[in-house]
Amino acid sequence: MMAAVLDAPGSLALLEVDDPVCPPGGLILEVEACSICSTDVKMLRAGQKDLVFPRILGHEISGTVSDRYGASPSVGERVQIFPGVTCGICPSCGRGAENHCKDMRIFGFNLDGGFAEYLVVPRNSVRNGGVNLIPDGMRFEEAALAEPLACCINAQDRVEVAEGDSVLIFGAGPAGILHALLSRERGASEVAMAEPLQVRADLAEALGADQVLSPLKEEFLDDAMDLTCRRGFDVIILASRDLAIDDDLLSLLAPRGRVSLFSGLPTHLASPGLDLNHIHYREEMVVGSYGCTPAQNRRALELISSGSIDVGRLITKRVSLGSILKGMEHAERRDGLKAVVTDFGG
Ligand SMILES: [Zn+2]
Ligand SMILES: [Zn+2]
Known part of the structure; x- marks a missing residue:
């Protein structure tokens, strides 16, 4: 063969x-x-x-x-x-x-x-x-495409994306967009994306993101906070490999906000210095995810089959x-x- x-x-x-x-x-x-x-x-x-x-x-x-x-x-x-x-x-x-x-x-x-x-x-x-x-x-x-969707299901199960959550997704590649569609399906009230490439930002908007911001813009943090009336996002999903996880990123979280480390990071970004007291006082969570389970794979097929995604x-x-x-x-x-x-x- x-x-x-x-x-x-x-x-x-x-x-x-x-x-x-x-x-x-x-x-x-x-x-x-x-x-x-x-x-x-x-x-x-x-x-x-x-x-x-x-x-x-x-x-x-x-x-x-x-x-x-x-x-x-x-x-x-x-x-x-x-x-x-x-x-x-x-x-x-x-x-x-x-x-x-x-x-x-x-x-x-x-x-x-x-x-x-x-x-x-x-x-x-x-x-x-x-x-x-x-x-x-x-x-x-x-x-x-059930497999990549199942990997997104795993990440969103881990950070418990639920009805009414505001969600910010970094990276509007295929995984980021699947995350956007899935967040919507799980009842998120706001699905925003951060994507530097204009062509992908346009695709993300056409496929259903509420807002797509460029993370390269100086006003990015401010503009992103404005989308949540300055409260911050309930969930941030990192579907991009070249993103620093730093205090600026955590500042975008609402109290009890959750961060999904969906993408693996290059070594130079994988050991950040973080203010852990920020996480302590605001009861935030940073949660990893890698791959998916057979049950999540079956759920992905159901979501595709039912027309939900x-x-x-x-x-x-x-x-x-x-x-x-x-x-x-x-x-x-x-x-x-x-x-x-x-x-x-x-
Ligand atoms: Zn894959
Ligand atoms: Zn085993």
Whole structure:
């Protein structure tokens, strides 16, 4: 089969590789859609902490079951794949925090992923709720976007975005916009975004943000506070990698405000000096999030299927497997939103 294989940072090639063999209890998926994540771009350019070379990248995957070694699902069924393959028995798995499974393997990181004609899905993925039937009427490319939406659900579960909250999201890339749509769905009263790039600010406004401010403007802090009648935001979500977490940022929080550290930060921004007394007196919370759980993945599919969140509007480029670099460049240029590989030439 054909696959896009990353040998080392910067070295992505379309190669003929061995056809996959169905593992006991697992299945073979004919990949129909695999969307490109900013993490894929990061892996292509610089590597990533969980990435093992050589690797077929791609963790936002949907397709058709083409072979299976067990009872269900059946050959021909349309499924979306949770990117983690969990052990199902460790303490984290036992308490529904499967994204912290101690034996976690991840498609496109340390297992071959979806930028290929076929994907090998191991037994533990099938057994531990990683294979989800795609509801009727949902396109493969929409189902592939269930994974990034599920990561946003995880972050918003952790900071408890709820009815009436004012929310400020830094970064109007695909994740930031999914956060905006999800906050709205959870009943946020105000959804503001901070984005320096005009084209992304325009997209964010068109897709439903109430206000988009440029964080580069001198009056940014003042203007942002004005949006909340100087009370501050209940929730701030960081969906941008190049943002300092400092006292200025905390000054935008309302009493009992919560900050979601959704994006990983570069090392030079990861150890900030913060006035912890600000957090103490105002009862603020700073909460991390990384990945998602199978249950959140299923909720994402439900939200897409019910029409509550229209992820299809985020797709601004479709490419074939052979031109995957064009999709990577689209994601990197930041002049659109989501690129999806939808043609695998098989
Ligand atoms: Zn991703
Ligand atoms: Zn586990």
